[in-house]
Amino acid sequence: xxxxxxxxxxxxxxxxxxxxxxxxxxxxxxxxxxxxxxxxxxxxxxxxxxxxxxxxxxxxxxxxxxxxxxxxxxxxxxxxxxxxxxxxxxxxxxxxxxxxxxxxxxxxxxxxxxxxxxxxxxxxxxxxxxxxxxxxxxxxxxxxxxxxxxxxxxxxxxxxxxxxxxxxxxxxxxxxxxxxxxxxxxxxxxxxxxxxxxxxxxxxxxxxxxxxxxxxxxxxxxxxxxxxxxxxxxxxxxxxxxxxxxxxxxxxxxxxxxxxxxxxxxxxxxxxxxxxxxxxxxxxxxxxxxxxxxxxxxxxxxxxxxxxxxxxxxxxxxxxxxxxxxxxxxxxxxxxxxxxxxxxxxxxxxxxxxxxxxxxxxxxxxxxxxxxxxxxxxxxxxxx
Amino acid sequence: xxxxxxxxxxxxxxxxxxxxxxxxxxxxxxxxxxxxxxxxxxxxxxxxxxxxxxxxxxxxxxxxxxxxxxxxxxxxxxxxxxxxxxxxxxxxxxxxxxxxxxxxxxxxxxxxxxxxxxxxxxxxxxxxxxxxxxxxx
Numbered sequence: 001x002x003x004x005x006x007x008x009x010x011x012x013x014x015x016x017x018x019x020x021x022x023x024x025x026x027x028x029x030x031x032x033x034x035x036x037x038x039x040x041x042x043x044x045x046x047x048x049x050x051x052x053x054x055x056x057x058x059x060x061x062x063x064x065x066x067x068x069x070x071x072x073x074x075x076x077x078x079x080x081x082x083x084x085x086x087x088x089x090x091x092x093x094x095x096x097x098x099x100x101x102x103x104x105x106x107x108x109x110x111x112x113x114x115x116x117x118x119x120x121x122x123x124x125x126x127x128x129x130x131x132x133x134x135x136x137x138x139x140x141x142x143x144x145x146x147x148x149x150x151x152x153x154x155x156x157x158x159x160x161x162x163x164x165x166x167x168x169x170x171x172x173x174x175x176x177x178x179x180x181x182x183x184x185x186x187x188x189x190x191x192x193x194x195x196x197x198x199x200x201x202x203x204x205x206x207x208x209x210x211x212x213x214x215x216x217x218x219x220x221x222x223x224x225x226x227x228x229x230x231x232x233x234x235x236x237x238x239x240x241x242x243x244x245x246x247x248x249x250x251x252x253x254x255x256x257x258x259x260x261x262x263x264x265x266x267x268x269x270x271x272x273x274x275x276x277x278x279x280x281x282x283x284x285x286x287x288x289x290x291x292x293x294x295x296x297x298x299x300x301x302x303x304x305x306x307x308x309x310x311x312x313x314x315x316x317x318x319x320x321x322x323x324x325x326x327x328x329x330x331x332x333x334x335x336x337x338x339x340x341x342x343x344x345x346x347x348x349x350x351x352x353x354x355x356x357x358x359x360x361x362x363x364x365x366x367x368x369x370x371x372x373x374x375x376x377x378x379x380x381x382x383x384x
Numbered sequence: 385x386x387x388x389x390x391x392x393x394x395x396x397x398x399x400x401x402x403x404x405x406x407x408x409x410x411x412x413x414x415x416x417x418x419x420x421x422x423x424x425x426x427x428x429x430x431x432x433x434x435x436x437x438x439x440x441x442x443x444x445x446x447x448x449x450x451x452x453x454x455x456x457x458x459x460x461x462x463x464x465x466x467x468x469x470x471x472x473x474x475x476x477x478x479x480x481x482x483x484x485x486x487x488x489x490x491x492x493x494x495x496x497x498x499x500x501x502x503x504x505x506x507x508x509x510x511x512x513x514x515x516x517x518x519x520x521x
Contacts, residue, residue, distance in 0.1 A: 039418055039455065046421060152421040156411055232429060232465050254424065274460045283472035297465035300427065337518075 002113035005197040007033045009350050010177045010188055015045035015202035016336055017328050019158040020343020021201050026165035027219050035190050037174035041155035045336055047304040049260045050151045051241055052337045053090040054115050055143040060312055060361030062113050064341040067357055071340035083154035084253050088239035090146030092138040107141050118142045132237050132290045146302055148241055148250050151336045178215050185324035200347045202327045206307040220367045221330045222268040226309050227278040228260035244289035259286045265382035274301040281384050306333045310376055316342055317350050317364040326350045394435040396428020408446045415455035416440050426457060431467055
């Protein structure tokens with residue numbers, strides 16, 4: 001196969017992680033190509049609900065989430081990015097004493113890690129913070145500088161930044177094989193020909209599984225559908241992103257209320273059809289959380305493919321078996337929010353630098369090599 | 385296409401022809417799917433019934449991609465705006481139970497099927513051509 005080009009680093013996947021990695025590499029002066037099988041931001045990075053939160057993040061992911069918020073702010077405030085990014089708070093609602101106790105603990109854990117989070121149990125204070133929330137809520141965990149953005153525009157903006165710094169994008173160019181010479185990466189094969197490189201960042205979500213399987217590496221990951229719907233526009237009434245049981249809700253700048261939320265009732269496959277049962281769950285659960293939604297019309301629904309790991313945390317690591325391969329996959333629906341931070345860390349590792357953020361807890365090697373994801377995944381009925 | 389840049393293509397969301405052209409030429413959009421996500425064309429009350437075909441034709445005209453090679457948007461429930469109260473009503477359980485998720489060709493497969501033609505058509509306009517000359521750069 002003819003060698004078409006050579007780059008210092010090749011990124012597989014033009015989602016937010018790949019675009020961000022390309023941006024951080026290109027601004028440091030490295031030559032970088034991003035190969036993408038479809039359109040830029042066409043999968044989960046562009047079709048998620050747009051949450052940018054630190055609230056409730058695990059110990060391992062919180063430092064990345066906090067760094068990412070700063071980068072998203074920089075993209076908006078210093079680099080002029082227009083992607084509907086607002087920071088009006090993220091709140092998680094609790095409905096029982098048991099939930100309240102575990103949420104109080106969680107708030108303290110997040111505070112210990114340096115996040116400013118309020119655990120509010122006073123009903124009047126909750127009502128003042130978010131008047132539309134049902135009075136059934138007994139507590140909320142609230143982070144004031146969390147927010148949301150339009151993820152397709154946001155990811156395209158990061159791609160634009162990368163291009164401005166000289167990164168080359170190749171949409172509709174599927175990476176078909178990682179080429180190794182001995183134990184080191186020497187290039188990648190694409191649908192359009194061979195690209196020579198000694199450094200590959202695989203940020204290709206669930207499509208990474210088969211690429212790595214080819215070179216003998218088993219990723220403990222599976223793909224799962226997430227569904228989302230949006231209502232017709234209604235007068236502005238909701239500042240915050242609200243998580244309530246199996247659903248989350250927020251109102252976009254154009255007035256529609258986005259309702260989404262996935263769980264173990266979804267099968268592990270690439271199906272992106274929407275189901276009436278999820279629309280029913282969204283309608284019921286959304287009305288429970290925000291009773292004023294009763295007379296609002298559902299307008300559209302969509303779905304995306306999310307790559308899941310056994311502990312619902314992403315994998316960001318250098319592959320030990322092969323020289324020159326970094327992976328950032330299995331983002332479990334957190335990829336959009338964390339994108340700028342994980343992309344930066346990928347760029348650092350790929351160019352031999354020490355990562356500027358802690359990623360020890362996100363190693364691939366935290367899982368047993370023979371771990372059988374399918375055996376651990378139990379399908380449960382959808383809580384309609 | 386003429387110079388009717390102020391023409392409204394999507395009436396529900398007030399999207400003008402100029403905005404669609406801008407998404408193509410400034411943001412590299414090559415598909416109705418991207419136009420929808422960048423401009424909101426087709427996201428309004430009619431679900432793209434009015435503008436869907438027009439958007440596709442504008443993309444085809446501006447990029448040179450054949451209509452049949454475009455990555456189109458798709459129809460999903462609810463087909464028409466529906467009261468949440470009605471969707472939530474237990475009386476529709478039986479109807480919903482009959483509607484199991486149907487698998488069909490996922491869009492990422494469509495990308496692969498159309499990639500050759502799409503690439504050929506867009507290689508100058510939107511896709512940086514991979515050529516041996518770039519090895520020097």
